[in-house]
Amino acid sequence: xxNKTTLLNFxxxxxxxxxxxxxxxxxxxxxxxxxxxxxFALVIKLGSIAHPPGTPAxxxxxxxxxxxxxxxxxxxxxxxxxxxxxxxxTACLLIYFSFAKIGDHLKPGNSLSVRFISMITAIGxxxxxxxxxxxxxxxxxxxxxxxxxxxLFGLISFQFKKNIALIVIAGIGIGLGLTGHHLTxxxxxxxxxxxxxxxxxxxxxxxxxxxxxxxxxxxxxxTAVFKSKAFIVLxxxxxxxxxxxYGWMYMRAQTDYPFMxxxxxxxxxxxxHIKGGSYGKNLTSASTDIIxxxxxxxxxxxxxxxxxxxxxxxxxxxxMLKGKMKIAVYSAIFYFLAxxxxxxxxxxxxxxxxxxxxxxxxxxxxxxxxxxxxxxxxKLKFVLPVLILIxxxxxxxxxxxxxxxxxxxxxxxxxxxxxxxxxxxxSDWSTIIQYYYFRIVENFRTDLVVINYDMKxxxxxxxPVLYPEFxxxxxxxxxxxxxELGKEHPEQITNTGCDLSxxxxxxxxxxxxxxxxxxxxKENRFYLTDPKAHYFFSxxxxxxxxxxxxxxxxxxxxxxxxxxxxxxxxxxxxxxxPLLMNDPSSLDKMVDFQAMLDNHISFYKANNNxxxxxxxxxxxxxxxxxQRELKKSMSFAYKIK
Numbered sequence: 254x255x256n257k258t259t260l261l262n263f264x265x266x267x268x269x270x271x272x273x274x275x276x277x278x279x280x281x282x283x284x285x286x287x288x289x290x291x292x293f294a295l296v297i298k299l300g301s302i303a304h305p306p307g308t309p310a311x312x313x314x315x316x317x318x319x320x321x322x323x324x325x326x327x328x329x330x331x332x333x334x335x336x337x338x339x340x341x342x343t344a345c346l347l348i349y350f351s352f353a354k355i356g357d358h359l360k361p362g363n364s365l366s367v368r369f370i371s372m373i374t375a376i377g378x379x380x381x382x383x384x385x386x387x388x389x390x391x392x393x394x395x396x397x398x399x400x401x402x403x404x405l406f407g408l409i410s411f412q413f414k415k416n417i418a419l420i421v422i423a424g425i426g427i428g429l430g431l432t433g434h435h436l437t438x439x440x441x442x443x444x445x446x447x448x449x450x451x452x453x454x455x456x457x458x459x460x461x462x463x464x465x466x467x468x469x470x471x472x473x474x475x476t477a478v479f480k481s482k483a484f485i486v487l488x489x490x491x492x493x494x495x496x497x498x499y500g501w502m503y504m505r506a507q508t509d510y511p512f513m514x515x516x517x518x519x520x521x522x523x524x525x526h527i528k529g530g531s532y533g534k535n536l537t538s539a540s541t542d543i544i545x546x547x548x549x550x551x552x553x554x555x556x557x558x559x560x561x562x563x564x565x566x567x568x569x570x571x572x573m574l575k576g577k578m579k580i581a582v583y584s585a586i587f588y589f590l591a592x593x594x595x596x597x598x599x600x601x602x603x604x605x606x607x608x609x610x611x612x613x614x615x616x617x618x619x620x621x622x623x624x625x626x627x628x629x630x631x632k633l634k635f636v637l638p639v640l641i642l643i644x645x646x647x648x649x650x651x652x653x654x655x656x657x658x659x660x661x662x663x664x665x666x667x668x669x670x671x672x673x674x675x676x677x678x679x680s681d682w683s684t685i686i687q688y689y690y691f692r693i694v695e696n697f698r699t700d701l702v703v704i705n706y707d708m709k710x711x712x713x714x715x716x717p718v719l720y721p722e723f724x725x726x727x728x729x730x731x732x733x734x735x736x737e738l739g740k741e742h743p744e745q746i747t748n749t750g751c752d753l754s755x756x757x758x759x760x761x762x763x764x765x766x767x768x769x770x771x772x773x774x775k776e777n778r779f780y781l782t783d784p785k786a787h788y789f790f791s792x793x794x795x796x797x798x799x800x801x802x803x804x805x806x807x808x809x810x811x812x813x814x815x816x817x818x819x820x821x822x823x824x825x826x827x828x829x830x831p832l833l834m835n836d837p838s839s840l841d842k843m844v845d846f847q848a849m850l851d852n853h854i855s856f857y858k859a860n861n862n863x864x865x866x867x868x869x870x871x872x873x874x875x876x877x878x879x880q881r882e883l884k885k886s887m888s889f890a891y892k893i894k
Contacts, residue, residue, distance in 0.1 A: 264486035265372040269349035270563020273379030277338035281389035285660035287838035291686035301510035305530035309502035310432035337395035341388040344402035394607040400430035408448040498835035569623030612677035662825040668818035670804020678706040706786035781806035818844030
């Protein structure tokens with residue numbers, strides 16, 4: 254019997270890992286997405302500091318992985334996309350083993366059925382819409398799924414085998430989650446305590462013939478947990494893991510890197526970084542309009558996540574309430590509702606779906622129990638594989654990233670828009686961080702000086718570290734500006750950026766901009782600004798508004814026809830991808846494109862080039878159409894007027 258179980262675990266466990274993994278690799282692309290993919294790829298490669306809260310566990314472990322794959326000459330982007338896939342596929346494997354343990358308890362002697370249902374539920378989670386979206390992307394959320402699966406595996410296994418080593422595993426899961434993306438894990442901490450209560454997966458209904466014994470109250474059970482060895486080991490293990498990774502981040506902050514998102518080199522700054530820096534003000538400040546539009550969006554997101562398995566979620570909840578699994582199901586529901594409500598009120602719309610990944614994972618427990626309890630009645634061994642195949646087919650198009658080469662398109666546009674030795678001021682986060690990755694890691698366009706348009710953002714150290722020669726030419730003005738920023742914003746200057754909120758800051762920044770252009774003129778360099786920078790500089794009279802155009806930039810010198818053609822065609826692959834409509838960050842790029850095209854139209858009108866005006870207006874209409882479609886598609890994030 255034991256040999257049979259081992260064989261079944263090997264077969265179904267392998268499939269639980271391999272099927273999602275193969276699907277993820279078939280739908281991945283060797284490019285960086287919008288938002289934070291470029292930053293994570295870069296800081297992982299450098300071993301430096303990511304944006305608050307820093308996610309040091311993810312940076313550290315992914316960095317070890319890239320060092321291994323470097324030996325095989327695998328590109329960093331491919332390596333990290335693969336790492337994300339391995340994280341989620343391994344999570345599916347751990348889900349399988351966790352559910353198999355519950356199933357053996359609920360249906361002893363049904364080893365084959367239990368393991369088959371466990372595998373199907375694990376694959377169902379792995380190929381669900383939101384899971385799949387983050388399983389082949391360079392982001393911390395795939396790592397968080399792994400951390401949660403480690404935690405659940407430890408806690409669930411401990412229910413059936415009181416081995417303290419399992420609690421150590423659970424503690425490692427908590428520690429990894431809290432040093433990964435702690436906001437998605439922190440609401441689970443009270444739930445983790447409840448999972449230490451004995452018998453939360455019991456399914457023995459009351460026997461009316463037996464004399465009822467006095468049942469231990471919930472408070473007594475909870476009190477016993479807090480006094481238990483398991484609780485002490487759980488909390489101490491997670492604390493040790495957190496101390497290690499945040500300590501590692503603190504040590505890394507003592508060094509200047511070509512790029513680092515903040516430099517928390519003191520304990521106060523470290524705490525500020527871990528707490529979220531200035532991002533903290535965005536966490537609970539959504540408008541009433543956003544909240545009202547997000548509510549149906551999150552309901553739809555939940556339905557799409559479970560999709561063909563959604564009926565079994567409700568069946569499982571009913572079955573868990575009917576038995577003696579109330580604590581387990583209430584815990585899962587509490588965690589989901591806590592994150593659901595939190596995200597309704599979170600002003601940060603990017604990656605908003607990812608915050609529900611861990612609650613979705615926990616809710617997969619009642620999905621499994623629903624499938625298991627109804628397996629014989631509905632012949633689910635035959636029906637469930639068909640349902641999962643339907644789910645995979647339905648989600649494939651929306652999550653096939655091979656049609657979405659964002660960084661390839663943006664870097665090609667930058668390359669054709671920026672003449673040799675240009676100084677480029679960029680406001681768009683995705684473009685600038687992708688450039689830093691390709692320059693630092695892959696030696697792309699090392700002739701350029703590319704900096705954030707206001708030269709005050711978190712990576713203010715990039716100028717002296719990455720461009721030391723150019724820095725020396727503007728050093729007095731730059732150092733004065735940074736000094737004044739430090740006086741006005743002592744915490745933000747090394748963490749999350751700050752505003753030009755005083756006259757002295759505006760004046761020192763103005764002097765810096767004028768000095769930068771002076772150096773460019775002297776050395777016959779192109780001085781390029783993106784639309785946001787161009788608008789800011791021209792309206793504040795930092796330079797004259799009558800600028801030339803060079804591809805996607807405003808320019809101090811006339812650009813060539815190649816740069817114009819490369820931009821005005823608007824034939825970038827990512828614009829025609831179905832993934833565009835599911836990417837909130839893409840709308841920012843469409844707004845940028847519109848402003849760029851407005852600059853082209855104004856320039857060509859001033860020069861009476863009517864053919865180019867018509868070409869630019871045609872391209873603008875295409876972009877405006879995409880804007881309208883995006884706002885409709887993502888009404889949860891934007892109020893449509």
